[in-house]
Amino acid sequence: xxxxxxxxxxxxxxxxxxxxELLGIILLSLKVSGTxxxxxxxxxxxxxxxTGLKKFPxxxxxxxxxxxxxxxxPVVVGLFVYLLLSRRGxxxxxxxxxxxxxxxxxxxxxxxPIVAALSHSAIIKIDPLIKQASxxxxxxxxxxxxxxxxxxxxxxxxxxIAALGRVMAEVGAILIVGxxxxxxxxxxxxxxxxxxxxxxxxxxxxLGIILLxxxxxINMALYLIQKKGxxxx
Amino acid sequence: xxxxxxxxxxxxxxxxxPVLKDCSFSFEKSGTYVLTGPNGSGKSTLFRICTLLEETDxxxxxxxxxxxxxxxxxxxxxxxxxxxxxxxxxNTTVFKNVAYGLMxxxxxxxxxxxxxxxxxxxxxxxxxxxxxxxxxxxGEMQRLGIARAMVVEPEILFLDEPTASVDQENxxxxxxxxxxxKRMGRSIVVITTHDMNQxxxxxxxxxxxxxxxxVPG
Numbered sequence: 001x002x003x004x005x006x007x008x009x010x011x012x013x014x015x016x017x018x019x020x021e022l023l024g025i026i027l028l029s030l031k032v033s034g035t036x037x038x039x040x041x042x043x044x045x046x047x048x049x050x051t052g053l054k055k056f057p058x059x060x061x062x063x064x065x066x067x068x069x070x071x072x073x074p075v076v077v078g079l080f081v082y083l084l085l086s087r088r089g090x091x092x093x094x095x096x097x098x099x100x101x102x103x104x105x106x107x108x109x110x111x112x113p114i115v116a117a118l119s120h121s122a123i124i125k126i127d128p129l130i131k132q133a134s135x136x137x138x139x140x141x142x143x144x145x146x147x148x149x150x151x152x153x154x155x156x157x158x159x160x161i162a163a164l165g166r167v168m169a170e171v172g173a174i175l176i177v178g179x180x181x182x183x184x185x186x187x188x189x190x191x192x193x194x195x196x197x198x199x200x201x202x203x204x205x206x207l208g209i210i211l212l213x214x215x216x217x218i219n220m221a222l223y224l225i226q227k228k229g230x231x232x233x
Numbered sequence: 234x235x236x237x238x239x240x241x242x243x244x245x246x247x248x249x250x251p252v253l254k255d256c257s258f259s260f261e262k263s264g265t266y267v268l269t270g271p272n273g274s275g276k277s278t279l280f281r282i283c284t285l286l287e288e289t290d291x292x293x294x295x296x297x298x299x300x301x302x303x304x305x306x307x308x309x310x311x312x313x314x315x316x317x318x319x320x321x322x323x324n325t326t327v328f329k330n331v332a333y334g335l336m337x338x339x340x341x342x343x344x345x346x347x348x349x350x351x352x353x354x355x356x357x358x359x360x361x362x363x364x365x366x367x368x369x370x371x372g373e374m375q376r377l378g379i380a381r382a383m384v385v386e387p388e389i390l391f392l393d394e395p396t397a398s399v400d401q402e403n404x405x406x407x408x409x410x411x412x413x414x415k416r417m418g419r420s421i422v423v424i425t426t427h428d429m430n431q432x433x434x435x436x437x438x439x440x441x442x443x444x445x446x447x448v449p450g
Contacts, residue, residue: 129321136284137334137385138311147333151324 004201011206022206029187032100032174033167036107041160044112048119048156049149063120069113074106078176081106085177098179103187106173111163118162122155123148154225161222168214235420236298236312236388237261238283243292245278252278254445255292260389265415265422267432269450270442276425277318279442280391283423284315311338314387318394320378327353327369328362330377334385352384356410372403379410389421390414396431404431411435 014022047066051059083089085097085105096102130151134144149156171189178185180194188207195204238260245253252275260266268276281287282294285305296303296313303309314334323330331352335345353359356376361369366377375395382390395411396404408431414422415435426432432439432450439450 127321129317129319130323131321132286132317133321133323133381134333134337135286135310136315136317137337137381138307138314139337140307143337147323 007201007205010202011209014202014206015209019206022203022210024183025186025188025191025207026210028100028185029168029189032103032187033107033164036104036111036167037160037164039104040108040111040163041115043108044115044159044163045119045149045156047112047116048121048123048159049145051116052120052123052152053145053148063117066113066117066120070117072110072113074110074170074172075176077106077109078173081109081173081177097177098181098185100178100185102177103174103185106177107167107170110170110173111167114163114166115156115159118159119152119156122152122159125155126151154228157225158222161218161225165215165218165222168211168218235263236296236303238389238421239293239295239297240279240283241293241295243279243282243289243294245275245282245287245290251445253282253289253292256446257292258440258447260421260423263418263421264437265411265424265435266438266440267436267450268423268425268440268442268447269427269429269432270425271427274442275445276442277393279447280315280393280423280425284313284391285310286315311385312387313389313391314382314385315391316378316382316393316395318397320374320381322366322369322374322377324367325365326362327358327364327366327377330366331381331384334381338385348384349380352380355383355413356380357406370403372399372406375399375403375407376410379407383414387420389423392422392424394425394427396426396428408434 051062051066081102082097084091085094085102086092087097096105126148131144131148134147139147169189171193174185174187175190175193178187178190180186180190186194188211192204192207192211195201195207240259241257242255243253243257244251244255256275256279268279270276278287282289285294296305296309303312323333328349331349332345335348340348350359350362353362356379358373358376358380361373366374369377375398379392379395382392392411396407399407411422411424412435415437424435426435436450441448441450
């Protein structure tokens with residue numbers, strides 16, 4: 001118990017003194033997860049809008065695959081990306097393995113189905129009268145699509161925040177493809193795993209506290225968005 | 234000379250059941266045309282075809298301007314507007330709902346504000362311009378729908394059962410709005426209703442939908 005309390009004290013000391021190593025790890029985490037989130041949000045929103053607004057053969061199968069991939073085990077994604085990027089893999093010539101780019105790719109694969117499936121779900125719930133209203137007021141097909149996406153904005157934002165929560169907390173995939181190299185691919189979750197193994201709890205706890213705070217902020221944002229959305233529907 | 238509409242021998246069926254049977258009519262003079270007929274007589278189908286939301290099985294729907302036929306493009310769709318019996322309201326403020334049709338036409342912000350305020354004032358909703366549109370009553374939503382339709386100044390405005398889902402008080406308000414629009418007399422307004430008394434109050438030309446055809450009322 002004493003060692004845990006001692007660990008907390010040292011962790012708080014690191015946080016309040018803006019420890020250089022700690023800050024570097026946090027910034028890299030935010031950079032990797034933020035980039036992955038932006039890419040997967042753009043692609044996921046496009047996929048969600050396409051499957052939500054257009055009827056085409058195979059749409060049901062695509063949605064089933066997306067829904068299944070929402071629960072992809074991160075280690076499986078890590079293994080898959082590793083095999084693609086390893087020297088003998090099809091993209092080995094790009095030399096991306098054990099780089100932040102490889103971590104971003106892995107996180108994109110984890111986040112994309114969440115954004116796509118939740119965007120699709122939000123868009124198909126929009127009242128068909130909205131589409132008719134846009135059309136009868138003289139909207140072009142593109143303007144009708146943007147009107148539908150704007151109507152689904154709260155559901156789409158909830159999907160993006162859920163994806164952020166997933167990538168920020170993820171460890172398995174980025175450990176495999178990033179390699180946990182100090183100062184280069186070491187992020188919050190992989191540092192916690194490593195430092196806990198070494199029995200160095202101060203840094204692990206400090207990062208754990210920050211990760212929890214980020215998770216809390218994400219969930220509060222999600223709650224507020226859902227509340228606002230519920231109030232307006 | 235503004236936009237005119239001519240429908241010629243329009244036929245439309247659903248699942249093999251004909252709704253419109255060689256329906257023909259020309260809407261040429263400015264004023265209010267009221268189309269009556271029982272539910273299911275094809276009034277709404279005709280409106281959807283006239284506003285290019287649906288295709289005919291056969292027959293022609295043609296718009297003319299200055300004697301020349303107008304090609305059915307987005308430019309034509311922006312010269313006509315349809316208000317459905319249930320208004321599809323965007324999840325935003327009353328002001329932004331009414332501004333939508335102007336914004337998508339790329340009209341500048343100052344003009345949008347001026348025209349939206351004028352339209353909201355016309356339907357008695359200017360005091361609610363910053364209110365969330367989804368919190369309006371059904372009668373107020375219908376008034377919002379009229380403001381949203383008229384703010385784009387359509388040359389032909391279709392109002393499909395505008396008072397079907399509102400109470401007596403709002404019906405009177407909506408009728409008053411339509412009568413004031415009629416007095417402005419700038420465009421063709423086509424209204425459907427199954428209330429014959431209302432039809433007589435509003436119409437310059439009374440029409441009846443019978444056996445899938447339009448006949449003088």
